[in-house]
Amino acid sequence: MKVTVQKNTVISNPETRNFLADAYYPETETKLPLVIFVHGYKGYKDWGAWNLMAERFAQAGFYFVKFNFSHNGTTVENPHDFDDLEAFGNNNYSKELSDLNVVINHFSNEPQVDKNKIVLIGHSRGGGISIIKTAEDIRIHGLITLASVDSLERFPKDNAFENWKKEGVYFIENGRTKQQMPHYYQFFEDFENNFHRFDVERCMEMAKAHVLVVHGTDDESVSSKNSDHLHLLNPNSELFLVENANHTFYAKEPWKEDFMPYELSLVTEKCIDFLNEKIVNEDFE
Numbered sequence: 001m002k003v004t005v006q007k008n009t010v011i012s013n014p015e016t017r018n019f020l021a022d023a024y025y026p027e028t029e030t031k032l033p034l035v036i037f038v039h040g041y042k043g044y045k046d047w048g049a050w051n052l053m054a055e056r057f058a059q060a061g062f063y064f065v066k067f068n069f070s071h072n073g074t075t076v077e078n079p080h081d082f083d084d085l086e087a088f089g090n091n092n093y094s095k096e097l098s099d100l101n102v103v104i105n106h107f108s109n110e111p112q113v114d115k116n117k118i119v120l121i122g123h124s125r126g127g128g129i130s131i132i133k134t135a136e137d138i139r140i141h142g143l144i145t146l147a148s149v150d151s152l153e154r155f156p157k158d159n160a161f162e163n164w165k166k167e168g169v170y171f172i173e174n175g176r177t178k179q180q181m182p183h184y185y186q187f188f189e190d191f192e193n194n195f196h197r198f199d200v201e202r203c204m205e206m207a208k209a210h211v212l213v214v215h216g217t218d219d220e221s222v223s224s225k226n227s228d229h230l231h232l233l234n235p236n237s238e239l240f241l242v243e244n245a246n247h248t249f250y251a252k253e254p255w256k257e258d259f260m261p262y263e264l265s266l267v268t269e270k271c272i273d274f275l276n277e278k279i280v281n282e283d284f285e
Contacts, residue, residue, distance in 0.1 A: 001026045003058040008079065013070055013102040016095045017087075020045070020079050021067035021103060024058035025112055032063040033117035033142075033279055034107055038100060040124025040147075042174060042181070044068050046080055048251035052260045053268050060272045061280070062119075065107050070099050073181070082179055089169065089182035092190035093152055093198050096129050097136075104139065117141055117279050121271065124222060124247065128152045128200045131230075134211075135203035142279045144212045144271050147219055147247050150226040150233075152198050155188055164188070176253060204233040210278035211237035214267055216245025240270055 006023045013019070022045055025032055035057055039045060045066040057064040068074050073088035074081065082088060100120075108115040119142035122130030127148020134140040156164050164170045164185055171180040191198055211234055215227035224241060231239040242249065242263055250261035260268065 001028075001059055001061075003027075003055055005055075005058075008076075010076060011067065011099075011102060011106055013099055015098045015102075016070040018076050019068045019070040019099060020074075020076055021065055021106075022046075022051075022054065023063065023065050023107065023110070024054040025063040026058055026061060028061070028112075030061075031114035032061060032112055033119060033275065034104075034110075034113045034115070035062045035064045035119045035121060035142075035275070036100070036103055036107070037064065037066040038120060038122040038126035038130050039066070039069070039072070040122075040126040042073075042082075043123065043126070044072055044074050044079065048248060048253045049255040049257075049260045049264055050251075052255075052258070053264065056260070056265075056268050057272065060276075062272075062275070063107070063110065063113050065103065067099070067103050069096050071095050082174065082177060082181065085179065085182055089184045090186065092187050093129065093132075094190050094194060097133060100129060100133050101137075104133075104137070108139065115139070119144065119275060119279060121146065122148060125149055125152070125154075131200050131207060132198060132203045134209050135206040136197075138208075140209050141282075142211075142275055143207060143209045144214065144274070145227065145230065146214050146249075146267065147216060147222050148213070148226060148230060149200070149222055150204075150229045151200050152191065155191075201229075201233055204230050207234055210274075212240060212271065212274045213237050214240045214242065214270065216242045216247065216249060216263065218244050219247045221247040238274065240267075242267060 071091035
């Protein structure tokens with residue numbers, strides 16, 4: 001099946017700023033379910049093997065979109081590097097939810113898309129964002145979390161927090177690029193001002209979509225206990241644990257192979273099977 005790839009479409013969000021999105025879809029007359037991939041903290045749309053995952057979803061009959069959050073540190077001119085650390089420091093959950101809403105609005109109106117079959121796939125922190133959006137937006141019919149957090153309340157503690165509040169910024173080193181990445185105190189203020197909206201646990205309980213929760217048992221960044229918890233909060237969800245898999249299912253940046261790592265391929269096929277069963281073959285009219 002021939003796959004069309006549209007890279008680096010500029011998406012405009014007047015509430016944030018312009019950012020880029022990619023679309024992968026098969027050439028067919030049939031309207032396709034829309035699958036939107038939501039990257040996580042220090043992530044971006046072209047990281048690792050996400051392109052290969054996108055191609056596989058398109059081959060399986062989905063309209064697959066991945067995008068850069070407007071304030072993830074990349075730019076429209078350079079989507080592969082953290083060129084704008086000032087934007088990164090000014091990111092927050094409200095901006096990410098706003099960007100995601102714009103992406104849904106834009107691609108659900110594409111002529112190839114069946115707007116009655118919209119799915120979010122969120123990785124890591126993007127899982128938390130996807131859970132909130134699913135609870136808020138009745139257009140979302142499917143939700144898949146990959147190595148997701150079960151809370152967005154992930155901030156410095158005690159003296160480190162007090163110093164952040166006093167100084168207005170704290171830095172975390174990017175293990176791959178060695179950049180010192182800033183986090184301005186507005187990030188916490190946005191969370192505090194929207195505490196109930198950003199309650200991932202409550203949103204997971206409220207989610208009405210078909211839900212698949214995926215996690216690796218050897219996740220070094222987000223414990224698989226997070227996904228155990230999410231599954232308990234939404235008993236109608238399906239839990240899929242990948243033995244010995246790490247946080248990125250053994251993808252890494254850069255990824256130079258022309259095939260996905262085994263663990264990510266396993267996860268991708270599980271997601272496709274789940275969506276075929278729960279979304280493709282259901283009538284949402």
